[in-house]
Amino acid sequence: MLTIGTIVLGVNDVAAAANVWNAAIGYVPREPGDDTWVTLVPASGPGAELSLQLSETPVQDHPRIHLDLYADDQAAEVDRLVSLGAQRVDWDLYPDDPDFVVLEDPDGNRFCVIDKSPR
Incomplete structure (x- = not known):
């Protein structure tokens, strides 16, 4: 296993x-x-x-593997992560009503902050 x-x-x-x-x-x-x-x-x-x-490998614009971080308060977590050095990504593959925000860390590794707030 x-x-x-x-x-x-x-x-x-x-x-x-x-x-x-x-x-x-x-x-x-x-x-x-x-x-x-x-x-x-x-x-x-x-x-x-x-x-x-x-x-030393270049970062991929559309990485095949990435992290999804779950957030109860997505907007607050995105703001906090940006204050720590993350940057928003102008993601060209967003659906019409996304429940995620694409960010990248200071090295360019892309990750998503997923809205997991109660609906």
């Missing part, structure tokens, strides 16, 4: 990316990392792990 161990993002600066993701989602290093790799885990307990790996 297989399970997903971690989700890996390629980044230009492992320490800077770790700081952004720590502030964004409250993840902390599982153990000390280095300039090439670190694995972040939820500070509050079990959950999906996020590894950051040094990479």
Whole structure:
């Protein structure tokens, strides 16, 4: 049987990316990392792990894999993430009434903030 161990993002600066993701989602290093790799885990307990790996590969405009972050207050979370260094993406594939906002981290890794507020 297989399970997903971690989700890996390629980044230009492992320490800077770790700081952004720590502030964004409250993840902390599982153990000390280095300039090439670190694995972040939820500070509050079990959950999906996020590894950051040094990479010189260009970022894709339409990535095949990305993170979906669920938000009870989407607008507030998008504003908070932008204040941490994320940027809004002028996404050309939005549907007519999207429940998500596309952002990118300082390295250009794109992710979505999904509106999970009670309807």
